Amino acid sequence: MIDLRLLREDPDRVRASQRARGEDVALVDALLSADERRRSSGVRFDELRAEQKGLGKLIPKASADEKTELLKRAEQLKADVKAADAERDAADAETQQLLLQLGNLVHTDVPVGGEEDFVTLETHGEIRDFTAEGFEPKDHLALGQLLGAIDVERGAKVSGSRFYFLTGVGALLELALVNAAMAQATAAGFTPMLTPALVRPQSMAGTGFLGQASQDVYHLDKDDLYLVGTSEVALAAYHMDEIIDAERLPLRYAGFSPCFRREAGSHGKDTRGIFRVHQFDKVEMFSYVAPEDSQAEHQRLLDWEKQWLTALELPFRVIDVASGDLGASASRKFDCEAWIPTQGKYRELTSTSDCTEFQSRRLQIRVREGKQVKPLATLNGTLCAVPRTIVAILENHQQADGSVRVPEVLRPYLGGREVLEPVAK
Incomplete structure (x- = not known):
């Protein structure tokens, strides 16, 4: 607030x-x-x-x-x-x-408008010309089936639409991504965290997810608990009702958790494959800093996201998200969007938001500087949303025979494997 x-x-x-x-x-x-x-x-x-x-x-x-x-x-x-x-x-x-109904104050530099009114800040990497290479690129689902990595048919049979199995090398690829992302975060000074996937109402409300975003949240009525859509919720509430000494700041956590989203309002969007699903795993960065340091920390989180996507050898762009597309808690938000060849456009892979004092006021998290006690600032940044990252890797690193080249950063976590080979025609 x-x-x-x-x-x-x-x-x-x-x-x-x-x-x-x-x-x-x-x-x-x-x-x-x-x-x-x-x-x-x-x-x-x-x-x-x-x-x-x-x-x-x-x-x-x-x-x-x-x-x-x-x-x-x-x-x-x-x-x-x-x-x-x-x-x-x-x-x-x-x-x-x-x-509680009022959103955070929009930063003065944020472009005003709706979803399409973002401003592109920078682009990275080269978009492959598959025509020049002599073949038509396959989409991630076709590649996933060739590799024995993705099974959406049985996912739908077991759980319904927008659910899936990662099988064989697909499961190994997820584990490699999570381990590599956690290794980068740990090297940057983040404390690794495995967080709860179920939280109390005050935790969900305190982070701002029971307002405009409530339609996407799963609620267990019998227990009055919510399934998180991001480990940001648990990481923000981790210090709820606490006073933190200024000398301890910044506090940085990297949380890994399953995430659950109803995807309300997305009927007909991204129905093929695993780009938009109800359950996925994610590595999330979260920072507690002094209010005057939040903008600099926001840039640092963005730089860590750019480092990650560059290491995965993905072409991507960074956008300044427009005011009408911000979540309630964000004062400003940057998205990193990777190029998806078969869609012919950039799609969101990571995002980072400066929530200033909005969440800390709702969660009663304060910092003590001498005799003064005041709210602090919180920020979040996705490092690796696993399914979407798999989509981008498969499509951008595919080869004419249906195999997929493994980015060097992931090879140590895949037993040194350089290429994912098809297992089925």
């Missing part, structure tokens, strides 16, 4: 942020009104309580006639205090409820 003081001091900035997101600007005025009621009712309660305490001291000293009047006033004050307390609680609850 944002700082209420900032809302009071500069409501136009918050209105502009809401407008850039394409969200309800009237929410800002409703929140200002609720906050005013919360503060005025709090003042009213404090005044009545002070009078009530003062009256309590006068009654024992009063004469009989005065005591009668004071007791009558005391009864009235008791009722007034109770009413003021209820009014204050109601106004506070309304303020909090409205505040």
Whole structure:
């Protein structure tokens, strides 16, 4: 959530942020009104309580006639205090409820617009010309079947659409990717983490995933637990309700977990293969830093993502995501999109978001600097979303006979294997 003081001091900035997101600007005025009621009712309660305490001291000293009047006033004050307390609680609850609906403030450098209004910041690698090489590229599913690596038919039989099996070398490729990604993250100073896939509502809400993103979240009603769509949730809530000494910052974690997404609203999109699925594994970077360091940390996370995709020898571009395509918690977001040959376009492989103080305020995570205690900043960055990375590797490194060249960075994790060979025609 944002700082209420900032809302009071500069409501136009918050209105502009809401407008850039394409969200309800009237929410800002409703929140200002609720906050005013919360503060005025709090003042009213404090005044009545002070009078009530003062009256309590006068009654024992009063004469009989005065005591009668004071007791009558005391009864009235008791009722007034109770009413003021209820009014204050109601106004506070309304303020909090409205505040939770408000997205993070959009960074001033973010391009304004919808999904297609991103700005390309840079491109890396060369796109292969398969025509010049004399063959038509196969898509990742055809390659996966040739390699005995992907089985979507049995995935659908067992679990339904958008589920799959990674088999044989496909399973080994996932393990190689996870181990290589974790090795890079560890070398960069991240603490490896295996995180829970089920979290409590306060963890999911605290990271901002029960607002606009709630339609994509799986909920277990019987247990009131949520399946995470990213280990960002568990990593953000890891220090929930804690105060961290400034000397410990930055704290950096690399979480590995299964991820679950309903993919609501994606009917008909990416139905072939494993690009858009309901369950997948992912290595996620997560940082806790001082607020003034968040922009520099954001660039560092992006640089680590670029290092990873370069090591995988994939052509990719970096985009500055437009305001209307940001998640509720992100102030700014960069995506790295890999070239997918059979689709003839770049597709998102990794992303990194600067969430500033938005999540830490909701999760009550603070930093202590001397005698001062204040919210800190959180950031996240995908290092390896496994299925999409497999898609990009298979399609970009395929050879005319259906084999796939293994990027050098993965070879030590695949027993030195340089090529994945077809096992079926």
